[in-house]
Amino acid sequence: MDTKKTFDDTMRFVTMVAAKQNWGLHPDRSFLTDIVDGLTVNFNRYGYFACPCRDATGKREEDKDIICPCNYCRPDQEEYGHCYCGLYLTREFAERGGIPAGIPERRYKGRS
Amino acid sequence: MYSDVIYTEVKGEVAEHDITVYALSTCGFCKRALAFLNDNGVSYRYVYFDKLSEDEKASLRKRLMNDYKEYLSFPYAIIDDKDVLVGFIEANWRAALGL
Numbered sequence: 001m002d003t004k005k006t007f008d009d010t011m012r013f014v015t016m017v018a019a020k021q022n023w024g025l026h027p028d029r030s031f032l033t034d035i036v037d038g039l040t041v042n043f044n045r046y047g048y049f050a051c052p053c054r055d056a057t058g059k060r061e062e063d064k065d066i067i068c069p070c071n072y073c074r075p076d077q078e079e080y081g082h083c084y085c086g087l088y089l090t091r092e093f094a095e096r097g098g099i100p101a102g103i104p105e106r107r108y109k110g111r112s
Numbered sequence: 113m114y115s116d117v118i119y120t121e122v123k124g125e126v127a128e129h130d131i132t133v134y135a136l137s138t139c140g141f142c143k144r145a146l147a148f149l150n151d152n153g154v155s156y157r158y159v160y161f162d163k164l165s166e167d168e169k170a171s172l173r174k175r176l177m178n179d180y181k182e183y184l185s186f187p188y189a190i191i192d193d194k195d196v197l198v199g200f201i202e203a204n205w206r207a208a209l210g211l
Contacts, residue, residue: 042138052139
């Protein structure tokens with residue numbers, strides 16, 4: 001059984017990922033709090049940090065592409081400056097004061 | 113809307129459109145979309161997709177794709193049973209709802 005995570009645990013996790021990758025985090029504290037809350041709920045539901053903006057199955061193998069930071073994070077950052085959830089921003093997007101907006105779901109691209 | 117799905121109804125003074133929202137309880141953009149509707153006094157119904165059973169989710173996903181021809185990603189709003197808004201971009205929602 002995985003240990004439960006608290007909000008602070010998850011905030012430490014996303015802060016560590018962002019620092020390691022030289023990314024920024026969503027600049028709006030309230031929005032950031034919502035995403036971190038969602039990630040915490042998903043960890044405690046599934047045992048891993050499933051993306052809070054996507055529906056997870058609870059089967060790690062099926063969800064592995066959407067475990068945060070997800071497989072679509074970098075291509076979305078390259079195209080839009082931030083990931084699908086608006087959690088991780090490129091350094092450049094963050095420094096010019098960009099605010100994440102909704103972007104298309106890359107996960108389904110190429111599916112019929 | 114589907115008769116076998118239990119939606120939460122939100123009543124507002126603006127009821128010009130029939131609006132059904134599929135959202136995730138964990139998603140920041142979903143929260144902003146519902147707050148946008150609330151702030152504008154719009155009537156709508158919603159369901160948190162992540163709180164449904166896997167069987168209910170599979171059935172809904174299939175029916176939504178079949179009926180509205182859009183992959184289910186969140187938030188997913190059906191306006192007057194024909195137009196679909198996928199994702200939350202406030203300007204798009206404002207335009208679609210005439211706000």
